[in-house]
Amino acid sequence: xxxxxxxxxxxxxxxxxxxxxxxxxxxxxxxxxxxxxxxxxxxxxxxxxxxxxxxxxxxxxxxxxxxxxxxxxxxxxxxxxxxxxxxxxxxxxxxxxxxxxxxxxxxxxxxxxxxxxxxxxxxxxxxxxxxxxxxxxxxxxxxxxxxxxxxxxxxxxxxxxxxxxxxxxxxxxxxxxxxxxxxxxxxxxxxxxxxxxxxxxxxxxxxxxxxxxxxxxxxxxxxxxxxxxxxxxxxxxxxxxxxxxxxxxxxxxxxxxxxxxxxxxxxxxxxxxxxxxxxxxxxxxxxx
Amino acid sequence: xxxxxxxxxxxxxxxxxxxxxxxxxxxxxxxxxxxxxxxxxxxxxxxxxxxxxxxxxxxxxxxxxxxxxxxxxxxxxxxxxxxxxxxxxxxxxxxxxxxxxxxxxxxxxxxxxxxxxxxxxxxxxxxxxxxxxxxxxxxxxxxxxxxxxxxxxxxxxxxxxxxxxxxxxxxxxxxxxxxxxxxxxxxxxxxxxxxxxxxxxxxxxxxxxxxxxxxxxxxxxxxxxxxxxxxxxxxxxxxxxxxxxxxxxxxxxxxxxxxxxxxxxxxxxxxxxxxxxxxxxxxxxxxxxxxxxxxxxxxxxxxxxxxxxxxxxxxxxxxxxxxxxxxxxxxxxxxxxxxxxxxxxxxxxxxxxxxxxxxxxxxxxxxxxxxxxxxxxxxxxxxxxxxxxxxxxxxxxxxxxxxxxxxxxxxxxxxxxxxxxxxxxxxxxxxxxxxxxxxxxxxxxxxxxxxxxxxxxxxxxxxxxxxxxxxxxxxxxxxxxxxxxxxxxxxxxxxxxxxxxxxxxxxxxxxxxxxxxxxxxxxxxxxxxxxxxxxxxxxxxxxxxxxxxxxxxxxxxxxxxxxxxxxxxxxxxxxxxx
Numbered sequence: 070x071x072x073x074x075x076x077x078x079x080x081x082x083x084x085x086x087x088x089x090x091x092x093x094x095x096x097x098x099x100x101x102x103x104x105x106x107x108x109x110x111x112x113x114x115x116x117x118x119x120x121x122x123x124x125x126x127x128x129x130x131x132x133x134x135x136x137x138x139x140x141x142x143x144x145x146x147x148x149x150x151x152x153x154x155x156x157x158x159x160x161x162x163x164x165x166x167x168x169x170x171x172x173x174x175x176x177x178x179x180x181x182x183x184x185x186x187x188x189x190x191x192x193x194x195x196x197x198x199x200x201x202x203x204x205x206x207x208x209x210x211x212x213x214x215x216x217x218x219x220x221x222x223x224x225x226x227x228x229x230x231x232x233x234x235x236x237x238x239x240x241x242x243x244x245x246x247x248x249x250x251x252x253x254x255x256x257x258x259x260x261x262x263x264x265x266x267x268x269x270x271x272x273x274x275x276x277x278x279x280x281x282x283x284x285x286x287x288x289x290x291x292x293x294x295x296x297x298x299x300x301x302x303x304x305x306x307x308x309x310x311x312x313x314x315x316x317x318x319x320x321x322x323x324x325x326x327x328x329x330x331x332x333x334x335x336x337x338x339x340x341x342x343x344x345x346x347x348x349x350x351x352x353x354x355x356x357x
Numbered sequence: 358x359x360x361x362x363x364x365x366x367x368x369x370x371x372x373x374x375x376x377x378x379x380x381x382x383x384x385x386x387x388x389x390x391x392x393x394x395x396x397x398x399x400x401x402x403x404x405x406x407x408x409x410x411x412x413x414x415x416x417x418x419x420x421x422x423x424x425x426x427x428x429x430x431x432x433x434x435x436x437x438x439x440x441x442x443x444x445x446x447x448x449x450x451x452x453x454x455x456x457x458x459x460x461x462x463x464x465x466x467x468x469x470x471x472x473x474x475x476x477x478x479x480x481x482x483x484x485x486x487x488x489x490x491x492x493x494x495x496x497x498x499x500x501x502x503x504x505x506x507x508x509x510x511x512x513x514x515x516x517x518x519x520x521x522x523x524x525x526x527x528x529x530x531x532x533x534x535x536x537x538x539x540x541x542x543x544x545x546x547x548x549x550x551x552x553x554x555x556x557x558x559x560x561x562x563x564x565x566x567x568x569x570x571x572x573x574x575x576x577x578x579x580x581x582x583x584x585x586x587x588x589x590x591x592x593x594x595x596x597x598x599x600x601x602x603x604x605x606x607x608x609x610x611x612x613x614x615x616x617x618x619x620x621x622x623x624x625x626x627x628x629x630x631x632x633x634x635x636x637x638x639x640x641x642x643x644x645x646x647x648x649x650x651x652x653x654x655x656x657x658x659x660x661x662x663x664x665x666x667x668x669x670x671x672x673x674x675x676x677x678x679x680x681x682x683x684x685x686x687x688x689x690x691x692x693x694x695x696x697x698x699x700x701x702x703x704x705x706x707x708x709x710x711x712x713x714x715x716x717x718x719x720x721x722x723x724x725x726x727x728x729x730x731x732x733x734x735x736x737x738x739x740x741x742x743x744x745x746x747x748x749x750x751x752x753x754x755x756x757x758x759x760x761x762x763x764x765x766x767x768x769x770x771x772x773x774x775x776x777x778x779x780x781x782x783x784x785x786x787x788x789x790x791x792x793x794x795x796x797x798x799x800x801x802x803x804x805x806x807x808x809x810x811x812x813x814x815x816x817x818x819x820x821x822x823x824x825x826x827x828x829x830x831x832x833x834x835x836x837x838x839x840x841x842x843x844x845x846x847x848x849x850x851x852x853x854x855x856x857x858x859x860x861x862x863x864x865x866x867x868x869x870x871x872x873x874x875x876x877x878x879x880x881x882x883x884x885x886x887x888x889x890x891x892x893x894x895x896x897x898x899x900x901x902x903x904x905x906x907x908x909x910x911x912x913x914x915x916x917x918x919x920x921x922x923x924x925x926x927x928x929x930x931x932x933x934x935x
Contacts, residue, residue, distance in 0.1 A: 078758065080795065112776045114617070125784050125795060128758065130776035132620060133786035133796075134613065135643050141577070141610040145617025145625065146776065148575055148603065153621070153776055174606040331596020338622035338775055339748060340599055342572030342741050349570055349736050352594070356556035356566075356731075357386070 073102040076111075078128040083119075089240035089266030089277075090120050090187050096243055097156060097185065098127060100250035106154055114143040116159030116168065119194045120187035120266070123158050137167030140175040143182045150338040151181070151326050154254055161188040161202040165221050169201070175259055176230040180325040183253040183260045187240075189268035190220075190275045197271035207274065222310045227261050228302050233319040234260035235301070237312060239280050240267070249315060258324040265313075287314030296320070358548045360415045363422040364493065366486075367408035367439060368431030370401060377429070377486035378409030381493065383507045386557040386730065389550035391417050393844070394728040395921065400582070400666045406434050415548050419694060419729050419844030423925045426545065427496060428465075429489045430457060431472070440465070448542065450492050450534070452485065468492070468537055475529050484526040491530025498541035501527045556695075556731040560724040560841075563695040563731065564654060565590035567702025568626055570739045574600035575625040577614035579607055579633060582666050583722045584656040587628040608633035612640035612653065619650045620785065622748065622775035624706050628654035631673050632663065638681045641715050643787045645685025648763065648771065648810065650709035652702075654718045656725040657840070659919050668919030669722045671840055672892035674900070677717045678869045684807075686814045688716040689869035693824065693843035695731045697866065698724065703739050704820075711744035712813050713770060719868065721891065723841035723921045746773040752780035759783055759793035765805050769813035814870050822867035823875040826850065832861040834935050835883035839865045839897055842889050842922060849928040858935060865897070871904045885934055886911045889927055893917040 076098035084090050101111055111129035115121045117136035124131030130153075134142045143157035164172050164186045175184065191209060192198040198211035202223065206215040227235045234256040238246040246264060253260035265280050285308050287293045293314075294300055301317040326332060333340065366377045375396065382392050394411040412422055424444040430436045430451040436459060443449065445464040451457025453471040470492045472485035487508075494501065504527055512519045535541070558566075565587045568576075574595065578588040592602045600623075605611045611627040618625035629637065634655045644651040657673045659665025677689050688708055692698040701718060709716040752760065752774065762783035764771045771792075774781030784794030789806060791797045824843070834853070836846050843864050853860045863879045865872065880886055880901065888898035888911060895913035902908050914930045916922050 109777060109779050109782055112621070122796075125786065128782065130782055131784045131794075132617070132647075133784070133788065134616075135639055135787055138609060138613040138640070138643075141605065141613040142617035142620075144603075145575075145577065145614035145619075146621040148601070148614075149618040149621035149623035149625065150775075150777055170606050171610055174610070178603075329601045331599065332601040333599030335599070336777070337574045337600060337618075338777070340574055340623075342574070342624065344570050344572075344598075344739075346736050349739075352566060352569065353556060353734060356558045356562065357554050 070105060071102055071107050073098045075108055076101050076128050078126065080126050082126050083122060085270050087269040088119070089189065089264070089268070090123065092240040092243050092246065093185065093187050093264055093266055094123055094126050096246040096250050099247045100254060101129070101154070103247065103251050104254050111154045111156065112146050114139050114146060114155065114157045116163035118160040118163050118192070120158065120160040121163060137163055138171065139163060140168060140171040140182070140184065143184070144175060144178070144180045147180050147182050148326070148337070150336040152336045155182045156185060156254070157182050158185040158187065160193070161186055161190065162192050162200045165201045165223055173226070173230050176227055176232045176261060178325050179231070179233055179258040179322065181258055183250065183262065185250065185262045185264060187266040188263050189266050189272055191268050191272040193268045193271055222305065223263055224310050224316055225302060225305050228298060228317060232261055232317065233258040233322050235317040236260070236315045237263045237265070239265045239284055239313055241277060241281070242313070245313070252315060256318065257327070258322060283311045285312050287312055287316065358546050359544065360548055361418065361422070362413045362427070362497070362545065362547060363410065363425045364413065364427045364429070365408050365410040365425050365439060365442070366429040366489065367406060367435030370398060370405045370407040371403035372431055373483070373486045374407050374409055374431070377489060378411055380504065380507055380511070381490050382411050382557065382728070384504045385413050386555065387506060388503060389552040390414065390547070391730040392557055392728070393418050393420065393730070395421050395723065396726060398667050406438055408435065408439065413547060415550055417730065418848065419841070420848045420924060421921055423923050427493060429493060431485070433457060446544070448496055448545070450489065468534060470530065470533055470537070472530070475533065476526060479522050479526055479529070484523060487523045487526035488530035491527035492534040494527065495531040495534035495538070496542050496545050498546050501531060555733070557728060558695055558731055559586060559726050559728045560695050560698045560720050561586035561656065561726065562590060563698040564702045564718065564720070567699040568706070569594050569598070571703035571706040572624045572741050573626050573706065574598060575618045575623045576602040576627060577605050577611045577618070577625065578602065578627045579605050579611050579629065581630045581633050583658055583725045584628045584630050584633070584654060586725070587654060608636040609640060612637040612651070613643070616640060616644050616647070616649050616651055620647070620775070622746070626652045626654065628656065630656045630658045631660045634673060634676065634680070641687070642681035642683055642685060644715040645681065645687060645810070646787045647785045648713040650713055651715040652705045652709050652718060653715065654720065657719065657721040665919045669841070669921045670891050670917060670919065671721050672896065672917070673719070674868065674892070674896040677719055678900070684811065686712065686714045686810055687869065688712070688714065688814065688817065689719055690716065691719045691839040691865055691868050693724065693840055693864050693866065695724070695729050696734065699734055700738060701866070707740070707742040708817070710746060711742055711770070712817065713744065713773060714813060719840065721840040727841065744773065745770060746775070748775070750774070750778070752778060754780050757793070759795070761792040762794050763790060763792045763806060763809070765792060765809050768816055769809045769811070817870060819867045822865070822872035823879070824864040824866055825879070826862040827879065829859040829861055830882060831859065832883040833859045833885065834931060835879055835886045836860060836862045836889060836931070837865070837886060837897065837901065838889045839868060842891070845922045845924055845927055846889060848924045849931065852928050853931055856932070868900070871900060873904055876901065877905055880905050880907050884910065887914050887931055887934055888912070889914045889922065891916055891922070
């Protein structure tokens with residue numbers, strides 16, 4: 070069985086020293102090993118941005134796509150081969166700005182993909198512009214007088230979009246994050262894991278210390294029940310979305326693959342493509 | 358006795374105009390006639406004039422005709438809008454309900470038949486179209502029995518009584534007409550057909566059938582006119598093969614999901630029209646850069662922007678050849694008949710996998726939605742070639758643990774593996790990359806990878822890149838086109854020949870890479886070249902000029918008002934040119 074070391078390669082990430090994404094990478098590698106995967110059973114699909122490079126830093130099949138389209142690519146991979154474990158990953162700009170349309174629909178479609186967002190509330194690779202997760206008043210190169218737009222409450226939005234697995238974590242909590250990713254992989258259906266992953270270069274507000282101060286662990290909320298959607302929504306609203314842990318999980322709803330009419334139980338990638346002639350003649354006869 | 362006849366039915370959209378035409382055509386198809394039908398419709402569901410023009414012939418024909426022999430009208434608007442197409446002595450049959458009139462001086466014969474009233478007598482006004490079919494049959498002297506099979510297929514699930522009523526409606530319509538006209542009309546009886554069984558299908562059906570036969574197991578697509586039928590067919594059929602279709606949130610998702618699924622080893626397609634293709638451009642570049650097979654159907658319609666969504670045009674050509682930023686290998690194929698569309702759909706899948714690049718299967722609205730008779734398809738010609746992909750390969754362990762998915766090879770085509778294969782791990786990225794897929798901006802590597810990708814298509818083998826009719830070594834006129842203009846060009850060639858002209862015809866089935874050798878010979882041996890296309894700027898003519906020079910002899914015959922060419926339009930312009 071593969072250990073987390075086997076999910077490492079020799080590529081040196083081009084992230085800034087201290088970037089939260091290093092821990093996210095380590096957590097994915099550990100979670101993959103913990104659930105018993107081999108590197109060639111895993112496909113990591115990533116978007117564009119600093120965090121998008123992650124697919125090149127994990128020893129597995131990897132696809133680094135185009136900006137905002139990580140989820141359609143990842144869903145295509147999963148539909149083609151349901152035996153693969155598919156992890157999609159990217160930043161908050163990739164997933165919640167340019168890719169938001171896909172995010173909402175991936176959530177409601179519920180294909181078995183684990184989507185890990187490295188949320189730093191800023192655009193890093195383009196050197197510091199506002200993101201849809203930036204707070205109102207946040208000053209960046211593109212909002213020198215402070216952002217006048219509201220930040221997206223992504224966890225709340227996921228709940229209303231019909232999510233079956235919604236979690237949030239913090240890149241400093243390697244152990245918790247690993248456990249959540251592991252649960253996300255094991256979840257049958259789409260799992261959204263938003264990870265606060267501080268940008269040490271461009272975001273001087275939402276720092277490691279800031280998150281430590283502001284995040285509330287769901288473990289500390291007495292009687293919190295992650296199968297209760299109403300409670301999940303209320304808790305998020307009470308804490309302005311700043312909670313960590315598994316916020317909501319619906320284990321009842323089957324995944325898209327299990328609901329799609331006629332969709333093969335075996336990986337489509339290994340299907341026999343040749344049609345028999347009798348079947349062809351039947352199809353032809355329908356046009357006569 | 359005649360060999361061809363042009364018939365049209367018109368009324369308000371949502372009134373059963375399509376099914377009237379469909380039932381009429383299916384009955385004639387069963388008798389072995391060649392049929393070609395073209396629908397005039399609008400971007401709305403109910404209301405608005407719609408018509409279905411059907412050409413019946415004892416020979417293959419894929420063009421609408423200049424004039425109309427019979428017009429069946431469910432409202433006065435149908436007569437007003439279409440009367441100019443009627444030939445002298447043609448027949449207009451209108452529902453007595455609206456007191457049909459024809460313009461003064463018109464040389465058509467008008468018959469008022471109580472379609473609705475007869476239908477109501479039989480129980481429901483819904484059957485007025487069957488009464489109209491009956492009246493038409495009386496003109497042609499076709500027995501009502503010609504419809505029995507078709508009517509049973511459509512209505513038997515509703516019960517034998519419904520079949521009986523519909524047949525009765527046909528008979529009553531025929532009887533009424535015969536009595537009013539005093540028998541079948543002279544000059545409207547078709548010669549007997551050959552009785553052969555043929556498919557009668559739209560181009561989109563042919564493509565969709567080709568995809569299923571060619572091993573497509575997944576499709577991601579977004580609805581759009583005139584492409585949706587491809588998706589709808591696969592939605593019905595793929596589950597029979599374990600596959601499925603996802604209706605995505607937009608065309609960007611459709612294209613990128615198809616890229617993901619192709620990357621993971623499943624033959625996956627998407628289809629759209631101009632607006633969707635515009636949204637897919639970045640994805641097409643991704644497929645080119647990552648060397649992922651991807652087949653996209655572009656069913657051209659009137660542009661730009663939303664343009665004329667339900668009308669014929671061929672103005673996406675340049676966008677399909679050159680669209681997407683940067684430079685990638687790409688193939689653009691353009692079938693011109695439903696039969697070709699079937700084989701080309703299969704071949705597009707093979708080319709995409711063999712050359713690991715995007716393939717655009719280009720059609721136009723007239724080919725995609727026009728319904729035509731198709732000679733029996735040869736199942737033996739359907740082959741599945743996956744290039745360097747071998748799903749059962751036992752890969753050796755590789756140094757450094759990364760498979761050289763982008764190995765620089767002489768052909769430019771690299772070995773391909775899919776996720777899940779042992780020892781096949783590699784990285785894929787739209788960033789310039791080295792042989793294992795690792796991002797690299799090193800100049801030397803850049804050149805090697807660019808050259809590798811771009812040389813792949815140098816070895817493209819393509820069966821019949823140009824469909825040719827070349828009876829003349831030296832021609833007065835070479836007619837050139839792509840997609841559905843084939844029908845109109847083939848129709849006018851005998852007419853031009855009858856005028857003493859030496860005419861050759863080249864129809865491009867492969868648009869890109871441009872079939873230089875074949876086209877050069879043909880252009881060089883012609884005094885004049887007429888490029889016939891449904892766009893305003895002569896895009897194909899420009900492609901010819903760019904590749905072949907010969908600017909002085911290449912002329913354009915263009916039509917971009919949303920309607921297909923009429924034979925006489927092309928014929929007259931050709932005569933002006935020579």
